[in-house]
Amino acid sequence: MQPRPRSIPEATVARLAVYLRVLTTLADGGRSTVSSGELASAAGVNPAGLRKDLSHLGPCGVRGVGYDVGALRDRLTGVLGVGSARACVLVGIGNLGSALADYAGFGTRGFEFVALFDASPTRIGQRIGDLEVRALDDLEDVVTATGASIGVITTPAEVAQSVCDRLAAAGVRSILNFAPVPLAAPAGVDVRKVDLSVELQVLAFLGQQRVPAAAGTASVGESA
Amino acid sequence: MQPRPRSIPEATVARLAVYLRVLTTLADGGRSTVSSGELASAAGVNPAGLRKDLSHLGPCGVRGVGYDVGALRDRLTGVLGVGSARACVLVGIGNLGSALADYAGFGTRGFEFVALFDASPTRIGQRIGDLEVRALDDLEDVVTATGASIGVITTPAEVAQSVCDRLAAAGVRSILNFAPVPLAAPAGVDVRKVDLSVELQVLAFLGQQRVPAAAGTASVGESA
DNA sequence: TGTTGTGAACGTCTTCACAGCC
DNA sequence: GGCTGTGAAGACGTTCACAACA
Numbered sequence: 001m002q003p004r005p006r007s008i009p010e011a012t013v014a015r016l017a018v019y020l021r022v023l024t025t026l027a028d029g030g031r032s033t034v035s036s037g038e039l040a041s042a043a044g045v046n047p048a049g050l051r052k053d054l055s056h057l058g059p060c061g062v063r064g065v066g067y068d069v070g071a072l073r074d075r076l077t078g079v080l081g082v083g084s085a086r087a088c089v090l091v092g093i094g095n096l097g098s099a100l101a102d103y104a105g106f107g108t109r110g111f112e113f114v115a116l117f118d119a120s121p122t123r124i125g126q127r128i129g130d131l132e133v134r135a136l137d138d139l140e141d142v143v144t145a146t147g148a149s150i151g152v153i154t155t156p157a158e159v160a161q162s163v164c165d166r167l168a169a170a171g172v173r174s175i176l177n178f179a180p181v182p183l184a185a186p187a188g189v190d191v192r193k194v195d196l197s198v199e200l201q202v203l204a205f206l207g208q209q210r211v212p213a214a215a216g217t218a219s220v221g222e223s224a
Numbered sequence: 225m226q227p228r229p230r231s232i233p234e235a236t237v238a239r240l241a242v243y244l245r246v247l248t249t250l251a252d253g254g255r256s257t258v259s260s261g262e263l264a265s266a267a268g269v270n271p272a273g274l275r276k277d278l279s280h281l282g283p284c285g286v287r288g289v290g291y292d293v294g295a296l297r298d299r300l301t302g303v304l305g306v307g308s309a310r311a312c313v314l315v316g317i318g319n320l321g322s323a324l325a326d327y328a329g330f331g332t333r334g335f336e337f338v339a340l341f342d343a344s345p346t347r348i349g350q351r352i353g354d355l356e357v358r359a360l361d362d363l364e365d366v367v368t369a370t371g372a373s374i375g376v377i378t379t380p381a382e383v384a385q386s387v388c389d390r391l392a393a394a395g396v397r398s399i400l401n402f403a404p405v406p407l408a409a410p411a412g413v414d415v416r417k418v419d420l421s422v423e424l425q426v427l428a429f430l431g432q433q434r435v436p437a438a439a440g441t442a443s444v445g446e447s448a
Numbered sequence: 449t450g451t452t453g454t455g456a457a458c459g460t461c462t463t464c465a466c467a468g469c470c
Numbered sequence: 471g472g473c474t475g476t477g478a479a480g481a482c483g484t485t486c487a488c489a490a491c492a
Contacts, residue, residue: 007433010426011483017425019358021404035451048454048485055453063452063491080425081432088424095326099319105404105421110428150428174431176423180245180329182268188434192427194418197329199400200312201241201304202234203416204335204374207398208305209231210412235461259473272476279475287474288470397464 008079012053016076017109018043019050023073035066075082082110087148089172092155092164093118093126093133096178100152101128114146119159136163143170150174164191232303236277240300241333242267244273247297259290306334311372313396315387317342317350317357318381320402324376326353338370342384360387367394374398381405388415 008016021182022042026034036054040047054060054067059066060075077083081215090101100106118124119136126133134142142148151167153160153175160179167175168189175191177183182200185191232240246266250258260278264271278284279290284299285291303306312335314325324330325340342348343360350357358366366372375391377384377399384403391399392413399415401407404422409415 008429009483011429013426013429014419014422017422018406018419020440021421037451042406044408048487049483051451052484059453061452063451065492066451067420080429082425085427085464095323100321101422102319103420106424109421109425111421111424133350149431150424152424173434174427176398176427182242182266190427190430190434192423192430194420194423195242196327197245197325197333198238198241199416199418199484200330200335200374200376201306201333202237203398203400204310205232205237205304206234206416207373210397210414233461261473270463272465273461275473283475285474286470287468288472290473295461328489 008056013080015043015045015050015053016080018045019053020073020076020080020082023069023076026069031069033066034069034181036061037069044160080110085112086150087112087114087146088150088152089115089117089139089143089146089148089167090111090152090154091117091136091139091167092153092179093123093128094154094156097152097154098128100154101131110148114148115142117142117157139163139166140170143167143172148172150176152176152178153183154178196220232280236280237304238272239267239269239277240304241275242269244297244300244304244306247293247300250295251293255293257290258293260285263291267384304334309334309336310374311336311338311370312374312376313337313339313341313363313367313370313372313391314376314378315341315360315363315391316377316403317347317352318378321376321378322352323353324378335374339366343364343379363387363390364394367391367396372396374400375406376400378403394405 019164020038022039036047036051040050043050044162057075057079090097093101093116103112106113111170113131116128116131117136117139118133123133124135149172151172153163155163157179160177160181161183164175164185166181167186173189175183175189177191177193180195182193183191189206243263246263260271260275264274267274281299281303284296314321314337317325317340325337330337337355340352340355340357341360341363342357347357348359373396375396377387379387381403384401384405385407388399388407388409392409397413399407399409399413401415401417404419406417407415
């Protein structure tokens with residue numbers, strides 16, 4: 001039993017995933033130990049923040065020495081649940097959906113797409129990687145049959161809420177939404193949003209905000 | 225030496241972009257005014273938070289009435305700089321890069337891809353939308369010629385830092401990085417990261433964290 | 449000595465409650 | 471009366487400084 005399965009902050013979970021990626025690389029390179037400073041540098045974060053993040057898992061390092069690369073990797077793998085592959089379904093096989101279906105980064109991290117759906121007859125039947133695009137009508141049956149717990153929505157905005165409702169009703173617990181609309185889901189279903197246009201707009205705004213300052217005082221900042 | 229030149233919090237900027245999207249839809253529907261409550265509901269945020277966000281732009285509503293849809297839309301358009309189209313270049317034309325190059329959401333929001341680059345001879349010369357994929361060697365020349373200020377990186381992780389260096393040296397001020405590595409950039413260059421595997425992992429973790437609680441007390445929460 | 453783990457200070461974002469104005 | 475604008479309070483996340491320990 002864990003002493004405290006107390007909730008790990010969301011921001012910390014995101015960084016743990018990054019640490020895991022770095023540790024995997026280090027382990028593949030034959031490295032056996034790392035210090036928080038080196039690991040933090042490779043992950044692009046503050047060393048003290050990294051140690052605080054890891055402290056949520058209980059002690060995992062050796063004072064005066066550092067962290068055991070393999071042990072810490074395994075610990076993070078367990079906590080993040082990367083060990084057991086989780087079944088995902090993807091709805092909306094446009095350009096972005098196709099790209100995600102093929103994205104190598106998912107398969108190696110405990111996720112497996114088990115079905116792709118689209119409403120358009122021209123898309124249905126297409127093969128992407130190992131999978132064939134299925135009709136949206138089959139969504140409920142397939143989710144039930146595969147026990148998929150994660151859904152990814154890359155449909156046009158107009159139908160995203162409807163797809164979300166159907167996924168939730170079929171038993172999906174977590175939804176990653178790429179459609180540019182806020183989705184409402186029943187309690188017990190998590191929705192996470194990725195809005196690519198917003199990312200670009202924020203970036204552009206921050207950039208333009210810096211330009212006027214360049215005339216007088218040079219702002220010496222850091223980026224990571 | 226302004227005590228506060230005009231620093232709008234980053235989180236606020238991200239939401240302003242969402243408000244703008246909702247307002248555009250409302251305006252297209254012929255709507256003339258909205259209350260903060262209704263606008264917040266459509267954007268998936270708290271009404272008080274929305275008012276505070278807008279307060280960074282100075283007064284933009286009428287007490288007792290609400291906000292003028294068209295006027296607020298134009299105000300946000302100006303602040304976010306959507307009016308003047310900004311030139312972007314995209315490096316790495318794999319599945320994700322191709323999808324982004326074709327993504328309709330960007331063109332309508334003040335961004336225009338002016339060039340696509342890839343290192344692979346099989347990709348060079350391909351047409352995506354109106355653009356032809358160019359050799360990575362041309363990057364500096366094209367950035368200079370077009371005055372592009374924004375770069376998007378969708379290359380493999382191994383070459384992302386090198387591409388970042390070249391973009392920065394060529395004059396790009398803002399970089400959106402989809403490669404799963406933290407990038408170091410010189411002062412004055414903003415880097416923003418989108419990590420799709422991390423998004424999925426966070427989502428999956430939050431979902432699995434909720435499962436044990438489902439046995440006893442049902443957690444009644446909201447998702448947006 | 450060198451590095452982890454952590455309490456405390458700091459800054460940021462969010463939420464609340466209400467004053468101010470139409 | 472209704473709704474905006476905003477100071478104050480609270481929650482959250484980050485950073486610092488140092489004690490604990492191999």
